[in-house]
Structure formats: structure tokens, C-alpha cells
Amino acid sequence: MTRSTSTDDRRYVLTLGCPDSTGIVAKISTFLAEVGGSIVEAAYHADQDNGWFFTRQAVRASSIPFGIDELREQFAVVADGIGPDTEWTLSDTGQRKRVVLLVSKEAHCLHDLLGRVAAGELQAEVCAVVGNHRDLAKVARRHGIDYHYVSFPSDPAERGPAFEQVRKIVDAHNPHAVVLARFMQVLPADLCAHWAGRAINIHHSFLPSFVGARPYHQAFTRGVKLIGATCHYVTAELDAGPIIEQDVIRVSHHDSVADMVRQGRDVEKLVLSRGLRWHLEDRVLVHGRKTVIFN
Amino acid sequence: MTRSTSTDDRRYVLTLGCPDSTGIVAKISTFLAEVGGSIVEAAYHADQDNGWFFTRQAVRASSIPFGIDELREQFAVVADGIGPDTEWTLSDTGQRKRVVLLVSKEAHCLHDLLGRVAAGELQAEVCAVVGNHRDLAKVARRHGIDYHYVSFPSDPAERGPAFEQVRKIVDAHNPHAVVLARFMQVLPADLCAHWAGRAINIHHSFLPSFVGARPYHQAFTRGVKLIGATCHYVTAELDAGPIIEQDVIRVSHHDSVADMVRQGRDVEKLVLSRGLRWHLEDRVLVHGRKTVIFN
Amino acid sequence: MTRSTSTDDRRYVLTLGCPDSTGIVAKISTFLAEVGGSIVEAAYHADQDNGWFFTRQAVRASSIPFGIDELREQFAVVADGIGPDTEWTLSDTGQRKRVVLLVSKEAHCLHDLLGRVAAGELQAEVCAVVGNHRDLAKVARRHGIDYHYVSFPSDPAERGPAFEQVRKIVDAHNPHAVVLARFMQVLPADLCAHWAGRAINIHHSFLPSFVGARPYHQAFTRGVKLIGATCHYVTAELDAGPIIEQDVIRVSHHDSVADMVRQGRDVEKLVLSRGLRWHLEDRVLVHGRKTVIFN
Amino acid sequence: MTRSTSTDDRRYVLTLGCPDSTGIVAKISTFLAEVGGSIVEAAYHADQDNGWFFTRQAVRASSIPFGIDELREQFAVVADGIGPDTEWTLSDTGQRKRVVLLVSKEAHCLHDLLGRVAAGELQAEVCAVVGNHRDLAKVARRHGIDYHYVSFPSDPAERGPAFEQVRKIVDAHNPHAVVLARFMQVLPADLCAHWAGRAINIHHSFLPSFVGARPYHQAFTRGVKLIGATCHYVTAELDAGPIIEQDVIRVSHHDSVADMVRQGRDVEKLVLSRGLRWHLEDRVLVHGRKTVIFN
Incomplete structure (x- = not known):
């Protein structure tokens, strides 16, 4: 291609x-x-x-x-x-890089990335979208992209086969990037190792603040004056992989958690699309826990 | 006045x-x-x-x-x-608010605040500067402000009398604000309680990231893409008081720890001067662990 | 509704x-x-x-x-x-505000606004999309919204009837906002007056810099270090109406005009969506040539 | 040295x-x-x-x-x-670069630059300060730097001899940079040519917006939502030389002209100190009307 x-x-x-x-x-x-x-x-x-x-x-x-x-x-x-x-x-650069997207229910990052590919802003071939819910299937298909639904059991201890299924779907495309576009599932250590340097996550906080679940609630409770998002490589330690890009937006006492979620989405989209672009353009060099970004 | x-x-x-x-x-x-x-x-x-x-x-x-x-x-x-x-x-507002500054060796926040008062940008009367080193005495005196040197023993367990001395000097002025302008000493719980709502600290990180010592080193090691500063009220829990103001600046792989320290100073000065201004103008209302900023 | x-x-x-x-x-x-x-x-x-x-x-x-x-x-x-x-x-707020969008060929603002409405981020009913090209018809229709193509003659002096046609389509919906989402046509003075306080434009520069055509080319030629976008009410004087919102993004000597166009789109989308939100939520009060924004 | x-x-x-x-x-x-x-x-x-x-x-x-x-x-x-x-x-870099500062009455940029040199943040030798008012003489002398007062006639047409005097004082130091730190006087074309590539100005607006006098008043009147500052090389065309650095700060309807002046000072100081640092570190390459900044 x-x-x-x-x-x-x-x-x-x-x-x-x-x-x-x-x-x-x-x-x-x-x-x-x-x-x-x-x-x-x-x-x-x-x-x-x-x-x-x-x-x-x-x-x-x-x-x-x-x-x-x-x-x-x-x-x-x-x-x-x-x-x-x-x-x-x-x-x-004449060879389009292959990308597989992992999603859950949140649509904004998926919409944004597919929109940028469609507009020619992001040079990539999105081979497949994999989700642990059926909600976003139609978004992928509207762009002519296969959507694979994988059922995840509610008990984290029993999710091994589901992750194995995701791995097979992803690996069939041998992608240059596996993007966790608000996937909301913690990858098992063996998958992190298998996709090392290729799995990219968007975390909805300015890491290392607010690791883990519900970062906007944490930000609201702490009363911070800026909220942010972090695009990073996935490693076995949660939200601790090499950081590719971060950005922030100002909030105030006027903003509820819902307001922060809404405004935060704009930052997530920007930060993920920048990070993915740089990765696909070979602008990100990783050494140890840090990145060099030639942009 | x-x-x-x-x-x-x-x-x-x-x-x-x-x-x-x-x-x-x-x-x-x-x-x-x-x-x-x-x-x-x-x-x-x-x-x-x-x-x-x-x-x-x-x-x-x-x-x-x-x-x-x-x-x-x-x-x-x-x-x-x-x-x-x-x-x-x-x-x-016809009554100038009284301020006492606590400092250590780092000069930039002291220079900045005294400069703003001298230029009429910040409506305040700086009653005294208290330091645990003698380095900044001449800076204060050049502005015609008393500098009080208080010797702090190297063993934290023996610093009680030194803090008592600081308390006496400060309380003699009954100040509206006690500003820890890079004071680098953790206030004992009783002083935090005594100056509750009046003691203002500048922490050289975007809290809650990098609590405690050497935050720029922590930021460098983690490879973050933005560094920041936080102005907050002092409470007994370290770097966890209500946040008044925060800001950040972009850094890259080019920046050494020394570069971060230098660039971070510009953010510290801005954030502390804004936070102190708002406090003195009664723009900061505290409720629980959070602030409402009417600016 | x-x-x-x-x-x-x-x-x-x-x-x-x-x-x-x-x-x-x-x-x-x-x-x-x-x-x-x-x-x-x-x-x-x-x-x-x-x-x-x-x-x-x-x-x-x-x-x-x-x-x-x-x-x-x-x-x-x-x-x-x-x-x-x-x-x-x-x-x-229980009454959704009606919005008509005017577009040309550039898709990003249209995608962004319709996406925000679909996601429930922006409380509005998009009644119609009007365009002087056929390119974006399918984008509107995919969202179930009528697309009206109006042919504009190449000679500006002969565009009166085309604008009259646009006016009729728009006025049929009696909209609270007429959004020029990169419409690229200068509204005649009588339409500016007719839609006064309701017609909102996104200009792809940080006004008053680079009024008129090809602002990114102007910015590139001047060698500015930040590019921006401005959301403003449309008045008869070109790009001179009351400003609702502006923002900027950093560029460098690395960036070609095409890079600026691409990065500028992100700012345009953010600034227009914020400006439109505030307008629809009655947060923008206009007095003379200036706005008060209660956000 | x-x-x-x-x-x-x-x-x-x-x-x-x-x-x-x-x-x-x-x-x-x-x-x-x-x-x-x-x-x-x-x-x-x-x-x-x-x-x-x-x-x-x-x-x-x-x-x-x-x-x-x-x-x-x-x-x-x-x-x-x-x-x-x-x-x-x-x-x-073992040879400190020589700098001469031209000032008028506004103190903030002078204070900031001298403070940075004193703190070792900016590697430069400030050889002299030249001013068309006597106000800032004591600031320079406090730092042990010669202050030269040059009287400027009120009639611009008669300022030739004054500029000639400034030229002699400056040239005696053969400086690497001649910094117009809010000098407020338009250099004659021959001086611009003579100091080409060495004369650096800080303009208190985000150029090309608000060229010339009283830019904060212009910004207030236009109702912009961000104000800025621009550091640029001086050329014969007013405020049109190659741009080294720019930055902006958000303002709102709450801000009077005086508020903008105060907040703008913080941006001016940052932008000028960054631009001068880059110039002195040979990070600015000029070609035609544009700069390449290797920072």
C-alpha cells in the first residue's frame, strides 16, 4: 500500500x-x-x-x-x-504503517483517530478495531474497518482467554502500533512484553499524578488547577511506561467532574494523536524509561 | 499605612x-x-x-x-x-496587608516578590524576612527590610527551638500571610495549625506529582514532558494543602536537571506571585481541602 | 424538543x-x-x-x-x-437551541461539531448544513442532517442570489446560531446585519493578525512562533467582529505551511466548539465591539 | 573574562x-x-x-x-x-558575551535581566546601561554597572545627536547584543543597519498585531482574549524584524488596561530573557525575515 x-x-x-x-x-x-x-x-x-x-x-x-x-x-x-x-x-514513508486500535465504550479517541486518517492528516492504515463492548462497532464499520468484539469476563482473574483472543486478532496484522484508545483494561505482563515498544496508551491524567482508575475524580477531589493527559508506551507496571507526550488544560472551581471529563477529552485526543503520529513517523526513540522525541 | x-x-x-x-x-x-x-x-x-x-x-x-x-x-x-x-x-484595600517571608538559600522568589512590591504591582507590606541561612540577608536589607537569621540544627529532631524562634519573629508582625518562598523546611504540625489559612508555600512541582524533596530530579528521571509549580496553603500533611495556583512549562529530552531547575524557577515565581496576590486580595476562599478562586 | x-x-x-x-x-x-x-x-x-x-x-x-x-x-x-x-x-436549557452550519470544502470543523452533538457534549439541534460545494454532503447525511448545496458563481459581484438562497434556507429554521464553519465566503453587509449576534465565524488566525485570506501563509511568511484561531461574531467589517474566544499553538522553523494548516485545525476546532458552546449557553454578552464571557 | x-x-x-x-x-x-x-x-x-x-x-x-x-x-x-x-x-562559551542595555523608565525588564545575570542564569557581561531618563540609574549602579543618561529632545526630528551619543557609548563596548529593554525610542535606520543582527527589541504585543504605540490599549479596545509579547531583531521597518520568540497570556473582560500592563510584564520578561539567552548562545540563525531557533 x-x-x-x-x-x-x-x-x-x-x-x-x-x-x-x-x-x-x-x-x-x-x-x-x-x-x-x-x-x-x-x-x-x-x-x-x-x-x-x-x-x-x-x-x-x-x-x-x-x-x-x-x-x-x-x-x-x-x-x-x-x-x-x-x-x-x-x-x-511510502509504506503506510499498520495500526490496530483497542477500544471500550468511550468514542472520542476512536472518532478522532479515524477522522484524522480519513482526512489524510495521519498516514496510517487502520487494520482493525478490537473492543470489549459492542458500542463502537458501527463507528469502525462506517469507516470500512473490521470491528472485533471480544467478551471480557467481569472477574479479572478469568480474562486470560479474552486477552489471548485479542492477541491473535492483533498479531494477524503484525501492526507497527497497537493503540489503547481508552481501552480501560490493564494488559497482562506477557502482552506488554510481546508488544513492547508498539503498544501505546492514552491515560487521562498528567502522569505520574492520578495513576489508575477515575483520574478526573481524583483530580476533582484534590482540587488541582490543571488537568491533563499522557500518551505513553505500555509496560507491565501500570501507567509507568516511557512518556511520549503530555498536555494540560486549565480548570477551576466551576468545573464539576463531568466538566473535567468533557474538557479532558479534548486534551486526550490531541495528546494521543500527536503521540501516535510521532511513533508512526519514527520520531520517538526509547531508552530505558525515557523517550527522545525528534519532532 | x-x-x-x-x-x-x-x-x-x-x-x-x-x-x-x-x-x-x-x-x-x-x-x-x-x-x-x-x-x-x-x-x-x-x-x-x-x-x-x-x-x-x-x-x-x-x-x-x-x-x-x-x-x-x-x-x-x-x-x-x-x-x-x-x-x-x-x-x-486602603490597609496594606502585612507579609512575612521565610527563605533559605534560593534567591529567585525573594527577588521576584520584593521586586513586585517595590514596583507597586503587589500591594503588601513586607514586615520581615526570616532565613535559615545568611545568604539572602543583603537582598532583604537592600530593600530596607529586616532579615532575621535563625540557625537550624542539622538533626530534624532538634529543630523545635529554631521553629519556636521563627514563630516569635513572625507573630510579632501578626501577618496576613506567611510565605514559604522556597524555605525548604517542613513546618511542624503545631505551626501549620497556628498559621492555618495564612501560611503559603511554593512547591516546585505540579502536585500531586513529585511530593517532597528534589522534584526536578524526580521529573527528570520519570521523563515527563511538562514541569510545573504549585502554590498551596500549608497543612500538616506534606505538600497536600489546598491548592491556590499551578502552572507548567514544556521541557524536552534536551533539558538536563539543571535546565529544568532554571526553567522551573520562572514558573515558581509566576505561580507564587499570583497565588500570594489572590490571597492578599481576598480572592481565595478555602473549604475543606479545596479552594475557590475569584480572580 | x-x-x-x-x-x-x-x-x-x-x-x-x-x-x-x-x-x-x-x-x-x-x-x-x-x-x-x-x-x-x-x-x-x-x-x-x-x-x-x-x-x-x-x-x-x-x-x-x-x-x-x-x-x-x-x-x-x-x-x-x-x-x-x-x-x-x-x-x-430544556429547549435545545437550533443551529445551522455553513461550510465549504474543509471538513474538520463540521466533523468536530457534529461529533460533539452526537456525543451529547454540545446541547444543540443542528437543523441543516449549507455548503457552496458538494463535498461535505455525505458527512451531514451520515448524521441524518439535511445538506443544502448552493452554487456560488465565481464572480463575487454575482453572488447576491446565492446568498439570498442561503438566507432563505437558514431563516426557515429561525436558528439561535448560524455557524460559518470554515465557510470561506464573505457575508454581504445586509446578511451580517440580519444575523447580527447570531452569526459566528472561525477565523484561522490569532486576530487582529492576518486578517483575510490565507492566514497560515501569512504567518509562515512573517515567521511567527505561535499560530492561532479566533471565534468571533460576524459583522460587516471583515474579521473585525466581537471576539468570543481565541487560542494559539506553538510552531517552529520546522513547520511548513502544510504543517501549520494541520496543527491549526486542532486549534480551530477547539476554539470554535468552545465559542459556540458559550454562545448557546448564553454565556456571551456583547457590548459594542467587545464581549463579556461568563464561563 | x-x-x-x-x-x-x-x-x-x-x-x-x-x-x-x-x-x-x-x-x-x-x-x-x-x-x-x-x-x-x-x-x-x-x-x-x-x-x-x-x-x-x-x-x-x-x-x-x-x-x-x-x-x-x-x-x-x-x-x-x-x-x-x-x-x-x-x-x-568560555568567553562571556558582552551586552549593552537601552532603557527608558519601565524597570521590570532591566530588573529581570540583571537579576538573571547576577544569579548566573544568563551567561553575559552587562557592560553598560544607557537610558533616556535618569529613573533607572540606581538599579544599574546597585549591580555595579555604569549607567549613561542621554537626554532626548522632545522633537523626534532633533534626536540625531542623542542617538549618535548612544551609538558611541554602545560601540565602545563592541557588544554581542544591544538590548532595547523597553527603550521606547524608534532607532533611526542607520543605527538599525549598523547593529543589524545584534539589536534585540521586546515589543509588548503578539506581533504582527498591535504594531507601534500603546499595544495594551489597542488590545483592550479590540477585546482580544490573549495578550502577548515579541522579542525580535530590530530593523528599519518598525516592529517588523525577524522574530526570535513570542508568548501569550490569557486575559478576560475582568482585565483593565492596567491589569493587562501588569500581566503583560510577566510575558515580556520571559520572552525577552529567552530570546536574549538564545541569541547569546548562538541558537538563533537569521535568514531573510525569518529565524531558525536551535533550542
């Missing part, structure tokens, strides 16, 4: 992380220059704290005289030369 | 809180109309959650044919008529 | 503007107390600059022993007592 | 702009790798619109085996190889 963009908008995007040392940029940029690569975007970061180096480079695809497989093969030699701990990816 | 404003800028400010019922506003506004009061600002809030009513009204002083003592006496009858649980205050 | 809220959420909302004088609040609140009105929200503003008084009061409908027509009749006497220049409205 | 930072914090900072082509990064980074340069920060931007390439690189000074003069000499050969239109600078 190719993007509907003109050839000249197509990019090869390289991301790379490795222990910091002298000459890494020279090696990468010399290689890119030798193959004729016209660099459109380049960003670097050296983390002084843990001695790790990060870069993301976007090269005009038309400037490279061969295909991405050949580029990948040639770059592998460069990466080897940088060192054994080098982690890198190379992707083609 | 009178304000350097023209007579016509002088206001009598009424704040009132009571169990909500029909007719409260009518009683207050009828009284004010009968004494000829020209209302310049009026704000109301009825908390649906706990059935409490709040109001703040600012009346042009020149429109009342008698003084504030007489007004207070007459209004007491109205307040009695509203009900036995009514809490109210009546103050005169 | 009644709201799907419980009886106790129903409110009678009074707005009033008049020359400022002593005793207005007393008259209103005494009247409301005498009819048993339980005030849920009340806000006042006295504009020192032009001596005008504004108020908005929301009363629990169930606390009034008679209907809104009787209340209106009784209040008219009070309003007369306040003075001859008093302007006031009294509305029932 | 050396910075009070440890040796290892010292950086050589390279900025470079040139027509975009393949291989520029490779040339620069290969050179830096060959001299052993440890890159701490690196940022690139290719402007698709005008085909211009920008970069800023910070190298740990201790990683280079020779001094900055030798580095400059060697890099000149690399720059020549990139092309004849290449513009570049190389500076040493």
Missing part, C-alpha cells in the same frame, strides 16, 4: 541509538553523502546522563539510486562499524 | 461562605444597596458537591457613607440572618 | 445588560428569592470603562413554581424597574 | 548557513571527528522553501587538542569547500 503523496515527498527514515563516542555523525553522514542522499531532516541528541547517542535522519528517497533493501544492507555495514550495541531502524 | 492609590480605587472587600440556600444573594445585595454600596466586582459560586455557597464582593469605599467598622457591625446582622455557619471577612 | 438530562439539571438562564447603578443586583436577586429561585450559577461584571453592567444567572428550573413564560412576564416588571436601556434574555 | 563553569562545560559553538546540497553534514562532521571533537549538541535544518541549510553544533572544548583560533583557521578551509555563500561563526 503506497501513500498518495508525490514521489518527491517520499523519505527513507533512519533512526539510530548507540553508546556515544566521537565520529558517529561523520560515519553516518559520510555514508549518506556517498550514496547521494539528500538529507531533509536530521536531529541528534547525546544524553550526557547515560552516555547514549540518538539520531533520526530523513533522506529524500528519490535521491538514493537504489531501493530501501539495498540501502538497509549497505547501512548495516556502517552500523557494525559504529559498534556492537548499535540499534537502528530504516523505514520508507 | 495607606495605599498610594486614588481614593476612588479604595474598596471594601467582603468574602462569605455558608451552607447554600435560597435568598442569600438577595440578603447581601439588598443590604449593600441600602447602604448605597456601589459594587465594582462580584463573584458567586455554589458548590453542588458539598452544598456550600461562596461569594466575594468589592464595593467602592467612597460609596459607603460610613467607615469599615460601622459597615462590619451592620453586616454582622445580615450574616446572622443568613445562618449560624456563615463565615465572612470584610477588609479595606 | 427536550434535553436528555434529568429534570434537576434544567435551568432558566437570565442574561442582562444595562447602565451600571447601585441596587441592580439587589433587585434581581430579591425577585429571584421571592419566586423561590435556587441560583446555581451567577456572574456579574461592571465595565468601569463604559459604565455598563452585565449579569448572567442560572436558576434551577424545578425551584420555580411556574413556567418560563410566567417567569418572563414577571421579570419584565423588574427589568422595567431597572431602567429603560435594560437588555435581557431568559432561556430554558 | 571566563565563565565560572567547570572546564568540561566549556564548548566551541559552530553555526553555519549555506545553500543546501548533498554532503554538507558529512564535510562538517568528518572534520570535527578528525580533530577529535566530541559533539554535545547538534541541530540541522533544511528550509525546503528557499533551499537554505542551517546547522549549529556544540563541541566539548576539552576534546579539541588546540585553541579556538586554530580551530577557526582549520574550519575556514572546510567552509570554503562547502561553497562561496557559506556564512559561519565559531564561538567559545
Whole structure:
């Protein structure tokens, strides 16, 4: 599946992380220059704290005289030369990234993401929507996307088979991103590990404040003056994965919990759509518990 | 001590809180109309959650044919008529409010507050600055304000006499506000109770995230994308008092802890100066663990 | 048409503007107390600059022993007592407000508003969508709303009949709000006058910067660091009507015009939906070229 | 004059702009790798619109085996190889940049900048303060900085000699930045040209809104919902130079012009201090009427 963009908008995007040392940029940029690569975007970061180096480079695809497989093969030699701990990816913006959405009953994030894909704002192929309620089936189908209903037992201890079913549906699409778009179910540790670096959650608070259930009620009770939302990678520890994006909105004593829920939705939508975009555009590099965002 | 404003800028400010019922506003506004009061600002809030009513009204002083003592006496009858649980205050903006500042080594909040008072932005009389280090003495004295150094033993268990000394210095001024301008000492419970509703702290995080020590280090380690500051009333539970004001600023992977400390100072100054202004202008009404801010 | 809220959420909302004088609040609140009105929200503003008084009061409908027509009749006497220049409205939140949307080709604001109405976030009845292109017909119809296509000649001088057709379609619904949801056509002066106080536009810049066409291109060329959107009442002078709401988002040298257009859409949606909500909830009082927003 | 930072914090900072082509990064980074340069920060931007390439690189000074003069000499050969239109600078963070401040009567920006320098937040040497009023002389002298009073005739047509005097005082220090910290005088075209790229102004509005005099009055009259400030390079066209930084703050109908002035000061201080910091750290690259900010 190719993007509907003109050839000249197509990019090869390289991301790379490795222990910091002298000459890494020279090696990468010399290689890119030798193959004729016209660099459109380049960003670097050296983390002084843990001695790790990060870069993301976007090269005009038309400037490279061969295909991405050949580029990948040639770059592998460069990466080897940088060192054994080098982690890198190379992707083609001409290939739409695949996304599976997990939902529950809350419609706003689903509406927002599908609307952005339909409008061409978000370059992605939404392969499937999976939900533990039937409410949002028609929203997905209106966009021509399969909706898979999976029944979740009320006893958390008995949800293993349901999660197994979700896993099979998701994995059939080998997606680049599994988005918990207000899924409201805590993923079991093995699924977190299986989808590590690909499962993205939107939490409806400014983490680490108000971990867990009913964060707007917690915010109301505490009397905070700003409420927020956090987009993060899912890890086994609840709401503690690497943060991709956060934002806040001002509230006051006028706002009831219902008002906070309503206003918070606007922040959730913005934060999730930004975080997912950056993930799909390979702008998010994870190291340990933190992210580097090249946006 | 009178304000350097023209007579016509002088206001009598009424704040009132009571169990909500029909007719409260009518009683207050009828009284004010009968004494000829020209209302310049009026704000109301009825908390649906706990059935409490709040109001703040600012009346042009020149429109009342008698003084504030007489007004207070007459209004007491109205307040009695509203009900036995009514809490109210009546103050005169022609009377500068007294403030005592508690500091440690960090200079930015002290500089900022004294600068605002000097520039006439903040209507207050800073009676004294008390510090557990000698570093900031000259800052206070340059503004012609007494600086009291109180030596704090390194063992927290032995700090009782030091706090007693601070209490005496502060209480000698009977201040409307005791501002912990990065004081970095946890007030003992009895002092919290003694200064209840008057002791104001600036915490250098977006509470309830990062309670306690070194919040910027905590924020850096967690990898949050926004850092903040919180101005709140001091209560016996650490960093858990009613929140007056909060704000945040965006940070990124580029920012070291030192960068966060530097950028955070700008937020701390803004948030503390806003919170203190609102407190001194009787714009903050506290009920339980929450505040109503009429700003 | 009644709201799907419980009886106790129903409110009678009074707005009033008049020359400022002593005793207005007393008259209103005494009247409301005498009819048993339980005030849920009340806000006042006295504009020192032009001596005008504004108020908005929301009363629990169930606390009034008679209907809104009787209340209106009784209040008219009070309003007369306040003075001859008093302007006031009294509305029932149990009556959904009628809205007509004018659109062109840009879909995001239409999607956003219809989505909010469908989700119950925005209490309104969208009676019709009128467009000068056929592109968005299916969006309206998917929500079960009539779409009226009106052909606009390319020569602006010949658009009179087209506007006349729009006027007839709109007026058939006698709407409380006519929303120019990126309509991209300048209304003729007579339509501005006819829909005065009801026609709401979203302009895709932070006015008064970048009036007129292609504001994102103007912003890009000028190199501003924030872009914005403005929701305002339509008047005969282009983009110069009373401002209801504005907001901004940060941009950088990384952002192309296309990036600004994309990010700007998020601001446009937020600003328009907030502005329309406040208008429909009678939170916007206009005086001259300025608004008072009781939110 | 050396910075009070440890040796290892010292950086050589390279900025470079040139027509975009393949291989520029490779040339620069290969050179830096060959001299052993440890890159701490690196940022690139290719402007698709005008085909211009920008970069800023910070190298740990201790990683280079020779001094900055030798580095400059060697890099000149690399720059020549990139092309004849290449513009570049190389500076040493161990050398404090010199700053001259121009002021009038408004104290807040002066207080803020001197406070930041005193606190070590802003690495700069303030060589002199020049003012067209005597009011702020004591502020400068309290910080041990010379204050030069220059009398400006009331007739703008007769101010030539006064500006000539200012020019002499400023030029005696050969400063890296001439900051108009609310100077309130329009620089003549020849001074704008003479200090091109070094004269920095803070305008108290969100440009291009409210160019010229009394922007808060203009904002109040227009009824905008946000007010702002803009830090920009001074050019001959009033308030139209390349924008370095902007920010805004929310206002409401409650705010008088005086309230806007007070709140706007907080934005002015933040925006000017950020803009000046970026300029002094060589983070601002100007091309035509726009800036690239590597922060």
C-alpha cells in the first residue's frame, strides 16, 4: 500500500541509538553523502546522563539510486562499524504503517483517530478495531474497518482467554502500533512484553499524578488547577511506561467532574494523536524509561 | 499605612461562605444597596458537591457613607440572618496587608516578590524576612527590610527551638500571610495549625506529582514532558494543602536537571506571585481541602 | 424538543445588560428569592470603562413554581424597574437551541461539531448544513442532517442570489446560531446585519493578525512562533467582529505551511466548539465591539 | 573574562548557513571527528522553501587538542569547500558575551535581566546601561554597572545627536547584543543597519498585531482574549524584524488596561530573557525575515 503523496515527498527514515563516542555523525553522514542522499531532516541528541547517542535522519528517497533493501544492507555495514550495541531502524514513508486500535465504550479517541486518517492528516492504515463492548462497532464499520468484539469476563482473574483472543486478532496484522484508545483494561505482563515498544496508551491524567482508575475524580477531589493527559508506551507496571507526550488544560472551581471529563477529552485526543503520529513517523526513540522525541 | 492609590480605587472587600440556600444573594445585595454600596466586582459560586455557597464582593469605599467598622457591625446582622455557619471577612484595600517571608538559600522568589512590591504591582507590606541561612540577608536589607537569621540544627529532631524562634519573629508582625518562598523546611504540625489559612508555600512541582524533596530530579528521571509549580496553603500533611495556583512549562529530552531547575524557577515565581496576590486580595476562599478562586 | 438530562439539571438562564447603578443586583436577586429561585450559577461584571453592567444567572428550573413564560412576564416588571436601556434574555436549557452550519470544502470543523452533538457534549439541534460545494454532503447525511448545496458563481459581484438562497434556507429554521464553519465566503453587509449576534465565524488566525485570506501563509511568511484561531461574531467589517474566544499553538522553523494548516485545525476546532458552546449557553454578552464571557 | 563553569562545560559553538546540497553534514562532521571533537549538541535544518541549510553544533572544548583560533583557521578551509555563500561563526562559551542595555523608565525588564545575570542564569557581561531618563540609574549602579543618561529632545526630528551619543557609548563596548529593554525610542535606520543582527527589541504585543504605540490599549479596545509579547531583531521597518520568540497570556473582560500592563510584564520578561539567552548562545540563525531557533 503506497501513500498518495508525490514521489518527491517520499523519505527513507533512519533512526539510530548507540553508546556515544566521537565520529558517529561523520560515519553516518559520510555514508549518506556517498550514496547521494539528500538529507531533509536530521536531529541528534547525546544524553550526557547515560552516555547514549540518538539520531533520526530523513533522506529524500528519490535521491538514493537504489531501493530501501539495498540501502538497509549497505547501512548495516556502517552500523557494525559504529559498534556492537548499535540499534537502528530504516523505514520508507511510502509504506503506510499498520495500526490496530483497542477500544471500550468511550468514542472520542476512536472518532478522532479515524477522522484524522480519513482526512489524510495521519498516514496510517487502520487494520482493525478490537473492543470489549459492542458500542463502537458501527463507528469502525462506517469507516470500512473490521470491528472485533471480544467478551471480557467481569472477574479479572478469568480474562486470560479474552486477552489471548485479542492477541491473535492483533498479531494477524503484525501492526507497527497497537493503540489503547481508552481501552480501560490493564494488559497482562506477557502482552506488554510481546508488544513492547508498539503498544501505546492514552491515560487521562498528567502522569505520574492520578495513576489508575477515575483520574478526573481524583483530580476533582484534590482540587488541582490543571488537568491533563499522557500518551505513553505500555509496560507491565501500570501507567509507568516511557512518556511520549503530555498536555494540560486549565480548570477551576466551576468545573464539576463531568466538566473535567468533557474538557479532558479534548486534551486526550490531541495528546494521543500527536503521540501516535510521532511513533508512526519514527520520531520517538526509547531508552530505558525515557523517550527522545525528534519532532 | 495607606495605599498610594486614588481614593476612588479604595474598596471594601467582603468574602462569605455558608451552607447554600435560597435568598442569600438577595440578603447581601439588598443590604449593600441600602447602604448605597456601589459594587465594582462580584463573584458567586455554589458548590453542588458539598452544598456550600461562596461569594466575594468589592464595593467602592467612597460609596459607603460610613467607615469599615460601622459597615462590619451592620453586616454582622445580615450574616446572622443568613445562618449560624456563615463565615465572612470584610477588609479595606486602603490597609496594606502585612507579609512575612521565610527563605533559605534560593534567591529567585525573594527577588521576584520584593521586586513586585517595590514596583507597586503587589500591594503588601513586607514586615520581615526570616532565613535559615545568611545568604539572602543583603537582598532583604537592600530593600530596607529586616532579615532575621535563625540557625537550624542539622538533626530534624532538634529543630523545635529554631521553629519556636521563627514563630516569635513572625507573630510579632501578626501577618496576613506567611510565605514559604522556597524555605525548604517542613513546618511542624503545631505551626501549620497556628498559621492555618495564612501560611503559603511554593512547591516546585505540579502536585500531586513529585511530593517532597528534589522534584526536578524526580521529573527528570520519570521523563515527563511538562514541569510545573504549585502554590498551596500549608497543612500538616506534606505538600497536600489546598491548592491556590499551578502552572507548567514544556521541557524536552534536551533539558538536563539543571535546565529544568532554571526553567522551573520562572514558573515558581509566576505561580507564587499570583497565588500570594489572590490571597492578599481576598480572592481565595478555602473549604475543606479545596479552594475557590475569584480572580 | 427536550434535553436528555434529568429534570434537576434544567435551568432558566437570565442574561442582562444595562447602565451600571447601585441596587441592580439587589433587585434581581430579591425577585429571584421571592419566586423561590435556587441560583446555581451567577456572574456579574461592571465595565468601569463604559459604565455598563452585565449579569448572567442560572436558576434551577424545578425551584420555580411556574413556567418560563410566567417567569418572563414577571421579570419584565423588574427589568422595567431597572431602567429603560435594560437588555435581557431568559432561556430554558430544556429547549435545545437550533443551529445551522455553513461550510465549504474543509471538513474538520463540521466533523468536530457534529461529533460533539452526537456525543451529547454540545446541547444543540443542528437543523441543516449549507455548503457552496458538494463535498461535505455525505458527512451531514451520515448524521441524518439535511445538506443544502448552493452554487456560488465565481464572480463575487454575482453572488447576491446565492446568498439570498442561503438566507432563505437558514431563516426557515429561525436558528439561535448560524455557524460559518470554515465557510470561506464573505457575508454581504445586509446578511451580517440580519444575523447580527447570531452569526459566528472561525477565523484561522490569532486576530487582529492576518486578517483575510490565507492566514497560515501569512504567518509562515512573517515567521511567527505561535499560530492561532479566533471565534468571533460576524459583522460587516471583515474579521473585525466581537471576539468570543481565541487560542494559539506553538510552531517552529520546522513547520511548513502544510504543517501549520494541520496543527491549526486542532486549534480551530477547539476554539470554535468552545465559542459556540458559550454562545448557546448564553454565556456571551456583547457590548459594542467587545464581549463579556461568563464561563 | 571566563565563565565560572567547570572546564568540561566549556564548548566551541559552530553555526553555519549555506545553500543546501548533498554532503554538507558529512564535510562538517568528518572534520570535527578528525580533530577529535566530541559533539554535545547538534541541530540541522533544511528550509525546503528557499533551499537554505542551517546547522549549529556544540563541541566539548576539552576534546579539541588546540585553541579556538586554530580551530577557526582549520574550519575556514572546510567552509570554503562547502561553497562561496557559506556564512559561519565559531564561538567559545568560555568567553562571556558582552551586552549593552537601552532603557527608558519601565524597570521590570532591566530588573529581570540583571537579576538573571547576577544569579548566573544568563551567561553575559552587562557592560553598560544607557537610558533616556535618569529613573533607572540606581538599579544599574546597585549591580555595579555604569549607567549613561542621554537626554532626548522632545522633537523626534532633533534626536540625531542623542542617538549618535548612544551609538558611541554602545560601540565602545563592541557588544554581542544591544538590548532595547523597553527603550521606547524608534532607532533611526542607520543605527538599525549598523547593529543589524545584534539589536534585540521586546515589543509588548503578539506581533504582527498591535504594531507601534500603546499595544495594551489597542488590545483592550479590540477585546482580544490573549495578550502577548515579541522579542525580535530590530530593523528599519518598525516592529517588523525577524522574530526570535513570542508568548501569550490569557486575559478576560475582568482585565483593565492596567491589569493587562501588569500581566503583560510577566510575558515580556520571559520572552525577552529567552530570546536574549538564545541569541547569546548562538541558537538563533537569521535568514531573510525569518529565524531558525536551535533550542
